[in-house]
Amino acid sequence: MIYHGDFIRIAHSYLPVDISVIIPVYNESKNIKPLVQMLSLSLRPSIKYEIIFIDDGSTDGTEDIIRALQKKSKGIIYKNRHKKLGLSSAVVDGLRLARGEYVCVMDGDLQHDPKYIPEMYCFISKNPDSLVIGSRFIKKIGNPQRMDSKVGTFICRHIFNINVYDPLSGFFMLERRKFLSLLPRINPIGYKILLEILAKGRFSHIKEIPIIFHMREQGSSKLDLKTRLEFLTQLAQLFFTR
Numbered sequence: 001m002i003y004h005g006d007f008i009r010i011a012h013s014y015l016p017v018d019i020s021v022i023i024p025v026y027n028e029s030k031n032i033k034p035l036v037q038m039l040s041l042s043l044r045p046s047i048k049y050e051i052i053f054i055d056d057g058s059t060d061g062t063e064d065i066i067r068a069l070q071k072k073s074k075g076i077i078y079k080n081r082h083k084k085l086g087l088s089s090a091v092v093d094g095l096r097l098a099r100g101e102y103v104c105v106m107d108g109d110l111q112h113d114p115k116y117i118p119e120m121y122c123f124i125s126k127n128p129d130s131l132v133i134g135s136r137f138i139k140k141i142g143n144p145q146r147m148d149s150k151v152g153t154f155i156c157r158h159i160f161n162i163n164v165y166d167p168l169s170g171f172f173m174l175e176r177r178k179f180l181s182l183l184p185r186i187n188p189i190g191y192k193i194l195l196e197i198l199a200k201g202r203f204s205h206i207k208e209i210p211i212i213f214h215m216r217e218q219g220s221s222k223l224d225l226k227t228r229l230e231f232l233t234q235l236a237q238l239f240f241t242r
Contacts, residue, residue, distance in 0.1 A: 019049045019121060020100030020176065024090035025108040027060040035110060036069055036076070042114040047121060052077045052097050053108070054090040086230065087170070087191035095179055104173040105193070106134075111214045112171040120173045123207050129178065130205035133164060133194070134171030136213045162198045165208055169194055174203075190230035 021039060025032070036051065043049050053066050057080065066078045077097055081090070091105050102124060106112040112134060120132040137153070156167040172194050178201070185200045186193070198206075 016048055017050050017100040018047050019043070019102045019104050019117070019173070020052055020094075020098035021049055021104045021106065021114075021117070022052045022054065022091055022094035022098065023106055023108045024054050024056070024087045024094070025058065025062055026056045026084065027058045027062060028108045029058070029060045029062045029065055031108055031110050032062060032065045032069070035108060035114070036073075038110075039114045039117075042117055047118065050075045050077060050098070050100060052094040053079070054094045055080045056084045056086075056090060057082045086189065088186075088193035088196070089188040091193050092183065092186070092188045095176070095183070098176055100176055102173055103176045103179055106171045113212065113214060116171070116209055116211050117173070119209055120207075123205075123209075124173055124175070127205045127207070129175070129203055130207060131197070131201070131203045132173045132207045132209060133166060133169050134211040135164070135166035135169060135208035136211060138165040138208045138210045156195060156198075160199055162195075164198065164206060167195055167198050168192050171211065172197075178203075189233060 023035070032053075039049070039051060053076070055062060055066075055078065063078070063080055066076065070076045070078060079093060079097065081093065094105075095103060102121065104117055104120065106114070116134055120134065124130050124132050153166070153168060156162045157164075170191070174197070179197075182197060182201050186196045188196075
């Protein structure tokens with residue numbers, strides 16, 4: 001069944017999918033086409049994939065661009081939530097639409113390069129029950145680190161005992177069935193859903209792949225005061241529930 005705002009190609013549902021790429025977006029009209037092209041260049045033809053855009057009510061024509069791309073590709077799914085509900089909850093909504101054996105979460109602003117996805121897929125397909133993270137900080141390769149990232153990473157590593165270099169990354173991959181099993185325990189608040197996954201999930205392998213985190217060239221950052229406050233709320237809730 002197709003609900004209002006969910007432009008899903010029914011014919012695509014019968015095709016096998018290796019990876020569901022979930023991309024939360026809000027006013028990313030200038031980045032959508034380049035991102036879809038980069039995904040195609042990085043994944044085709046060896047990896048079968050679908051792209052799931054979850055839109056928090058863009059007002060800059062993002063929806064029109066994705067609709068036009070859907071007419072050319074059966075592998076694009078779009079859901080407009082019509083208001084800003086947060087990145088983490090967008091990922092959860094994308095997961096509920098996903099059909100791939102694996103789920104890859106990434107940003108829609110071109111700061112995450114799809115060229116790393118095949119390497120992530122290669123590892124996770126050979127190591128069941130694993131989590132692969134595109135890490136900005138595993139190596140000193142010129143990625144800038146904001147003060148809030150430094151503080152958040154310190155808290156995660158030393159208070160929550162999450163021993164990874166980039167627990168706040170927005171670029172990661174895991175098995176869809178594993179992600180679904182974690183949903184009842186995940187609180188989709190704020191924008192750092194990987195932190196919830198690390199805090200509440202158990203994995204046989206956690207692999208961090210060093211990535212170049214590109215600077216945003218088009219559009220504007222969504223990291224405002226409200227988003228930072230939501231992150232602090234997430235940290236507090238995790239602290240008192242662990």
